[in-house]
Amino acid sequence: MEENKETLEELFQSLDDxxxxxxxxxxxxxxxFRLYQKGMEMLKSCNDKIDAVEKQVLILEENGETHEF
Structure with missing residues (x-):
């Protein structure tokens, strides 16, 4: 399966269209129906990208150490 290289902003614009x-x-x-399916696929890509970003967010603790969100 080909990985979607569009940014979130591009995906949001495509969804808006x-x-x-x-x-x-x-x-x-x-x-x-074709547009609906396309939109649902783009929505899934958006959710996947947001999930990936959330996993990368680091929390800085008071003592200066970081850990994943």
Whole structure:
């Protein structure tokens, strides 16, 4: 499986574009379903990226030591 190299900002913009197309109501049922699937895949990519960042966040303790979030 190819790893998604888009940044979170790019993914959010792409999701916004998908939502706008769906809200227009000008698409066929098949196209709406394809856009929905694409949006759900992008949402999963966003969640995966956010989870990865959360795991990298370090907490600085009072004594100057750090540990993972």
């Amino acid at each position: 998908v939502v706008e197309k769906l809200e227009e109501g000008e698409t066929s049922l098949e196209e709406s």
